[in-house]
Amino acid sequence: MTGLTERAAKLDAEDPLAHLRGEFDLDPDVVYLDGNSLGAPPRRVAGRVEQVVREQWGRRLIRAWPDSWWAAPERVGEKIAPLVGAAPGQVLVADSTSVNIFKALVGAVRLSPKRSEIVVDAATFPTDGYIAESVAELTGTVLRPAVVDELDDVLSDQTAVVLLNHVDYKTGRLYDMAAATAKVHSVGARVVWDLCHSAGVLPIELDALKVDLAVGCTYKFLNGGPGAPAFIYVRRDLHESFRQPLSGWGGHRDPFAMAPAYEPAPGIARARAGTPDILSLLALEAALEVWDGVDLADVRAKGLSLTGFFIECVDELLGDTVEVVTPRDERRGHQVSLRHEDARALMAEMTAREIIGDFRTPDVLRFGFAPLYNRYMDAHRAAQSLADRLAPMK
Numbered sequence: 085m086t087g088l089t090e091r092a093a094k095l096d097a098e099d100p101l102a103h104l105r106g107e108f109d110l111d112p113d114v115v116y117l118d119g120n121s122l123g124a125p126p127r128r129v130a131g132r133v134e135q136v137v138r139e140q141w142g143r144r145l146i147r148a149w150p151d152s153w154w155a156a157p158e159r160v161g162e163k164i165a166p167l168v169g170a171a172p173g174q175v176l177v178a179d180s181t182s183v184n185i186f187k188a189l190v191g192a193v194r195l196s197p198k199r200s201e202i203v204v205d206a207a208t209f210p211t212d213g214y215i216a217e218s219v220a221e222l223t224g225t226v227l228r229p230a231v232v233d234e235l236d237d238v239l240s241d242q243t244a245v246v247l248l249n250h251v252d253y254k255t256g257r258l259y260d261m262a263a264a265t266a267k268v269h270s271v272g273a274r275v276v277w278d279l280c281h282s283a284g285v286l287p288i289e290l291d292a293l294k295v296d297l298a299v300g301c302t303y304k305f306l307n308g309g310p311g312a313p314a315f316i317y318v319r320r321d322l323h324e325s326f327r328q329p330l331s332g333w334g335g336h337r338d339p340f341a342m343a344p345a346y347e348p349a350p351g352i353a354r355a356r357a358g359t360p361d362i363l364s365l366l367a368l369e370a371a372l373e374v375w376d377g378v379d380l381a382d383v384r385a386k387g388l389s390l391t392g393f394f395i396e397c398v399d400e401l402l403g404d405t406v407e408v409v410t411p412r413d414e415r416r417g418h419q420v421s422l423r424h425e426d427a428r429a430l431m432a433e434m435t436a437r438e439i440i441g442d443f444r445t446p447d448v449l450r451f452g453f454a455p456l457y458n459r460y461m462d463a464h465r466a467a468q469s470l471a472d473r474l475a476p477m478k
C-alpha cells in the first residue's frame with residue numbers, strides 16, 4: 085500500500101505541468117476530481133471580473149460596448165481555436181452548448197435539404213438527444229439513434245447530419261474522430277462533434293479532419309466558470325451557406341443599421357443570436373490565458389498517465405469490488421468511471437469528506453482528472469477513500 089503513496093509522490097515531483105496548479109485557487113484540503121463538470125477557478129479570474137465591473141462597466145459605461153465588449157464572442161473564440169485545431173475566423177463563443185447544438189443541427193439539415201435523416205449517438209448526453217429530437221420534428225426529418233461503433237448500419241444517402249460526442253460523458257470512452265468523420269463524409273453527410281469532455285485536455289484537429297461543425301462547453305475542462313458561454317465551430321467553406329435558425333440581430337450583417345430584414349453576417353459572426361453575456365465571457369477570456377504556452381500534447385500525456393495511475397490504484401486497493409467502466413487503453417478521455425451498486429451513497433460519503441467526484445445514474449461514480457491542476461496524490465487519495473469504504477481489509 086505504501087508503494088502507491090510513494091509512487092504518487094514521485095510522479096508529482098517529476099510532473100512537468102505541476103507548476104500550473106499554482107494558477108488555480110484550490111482549497112488544499114479538497115481533492116477535486118470533478119473538473120469535467122465544473123472546472124476550478126484560475127486565480128486570475130476574480131480580479132479580472134472585478135476590473136471589468138469597476139473599470140469597464142463602472143467607468144466606461146455604454147462606451148465599453150464598442151471598446152471591449154461587442155467583439156468579445158469572436159475574440160474569445162480565437163483563444164479557443166488553437167485548442168481545437170481551428171485556423172482563425174471559425175470559432176465563436178456564445179449561448180449554451182444546448183443552444184449551439186440546435187443552431188448546428190438545423191444549419192446542417194438546411195445544408196442538405198434533400199436528405200431526410202438525422203443520426204445521433206444513442207448513448208449521448210441527454211441534451212444532445214433531446215435537441216436532436218426537436219430539430220427532427222421542426223425540420224420534418226427522422227431521428228435515428230445509432231451505436232457509434234456501428235454507424236455503418238444507419239448511415240445512408242438520406243443522412244443529412246450525424247451528432248457525435250468525442251468523449252462519452254458516462255463511460256469516459258474517447259471516440260476516434262478521424263475514423264467517424266471519414267465514415268460520415270463517405271455518405272455525403274455532415275458531422276457535428278460535441279467536444280464538451282475533450283476541449284482543453286487533448287489535441288483536437290477540426291480543420292485537419294475537415295470536421296463540418298462542432299460545439300463544446302467552456303465551464304468543464306476550460307474552467308470558464310458556472311454557466312460560461314459555449315463555443316461553436318463552423319468550417320470556413322460552409323460559412324456562406326450556413327443558415328442557423330436563431331436569426332437574431334446579433335448575427336446580422338450590420339446590427340446597428342437596425343434594418344427591417346435579416347441578412348446574415350459574413351463569417352462565423354452569423355452564428356451569433358442576441359446580446360452576449362459579457363461578464364461570463366470575459367471571465368472565460370481570463371481563464372483561457374492559463375493555456376498560453378501550454379502544449380496540449382503534454383496535457384494529454386499527463387491526463388492519460390493520471391487516469392492510468394488512478395485505475396492502477398483502484399485495481400490494487402479495490403480489486404473487483406468495483407467495475408472499471410472506462411477503457412484501459414488509450415481510448416479514454418480524462419475521466420474514469422467506476423460501477424458499483426451503491427455509487428450514489430458512496431459518492432455522497434466521499435464528498436462529505438471533501439473528496440469530490442460525481443455520480444451518474446444508476447450506478448456510476450465519475451472521477452474527472454484535469455491535468456492542469458490535479459495531482460497523482462489526488463488520484464491515490466480518491467482510490468484510498470473508496471477502498472476505506474468498500475475494502476477495509478486491504
Ligand SMILES: *Cc1c(COP(=O)(O)O)cnc(C)c1O
Pocket residue numbers: 180181182183209211212249253278280281301314
Ligand atoms: C455538459 C454537456 C452539455 C451541457 O450543455 P449545456 O447547454 O451547457 O447545459 C452538453 N453536451 C454534453 C456532451 C455535455 O457533456
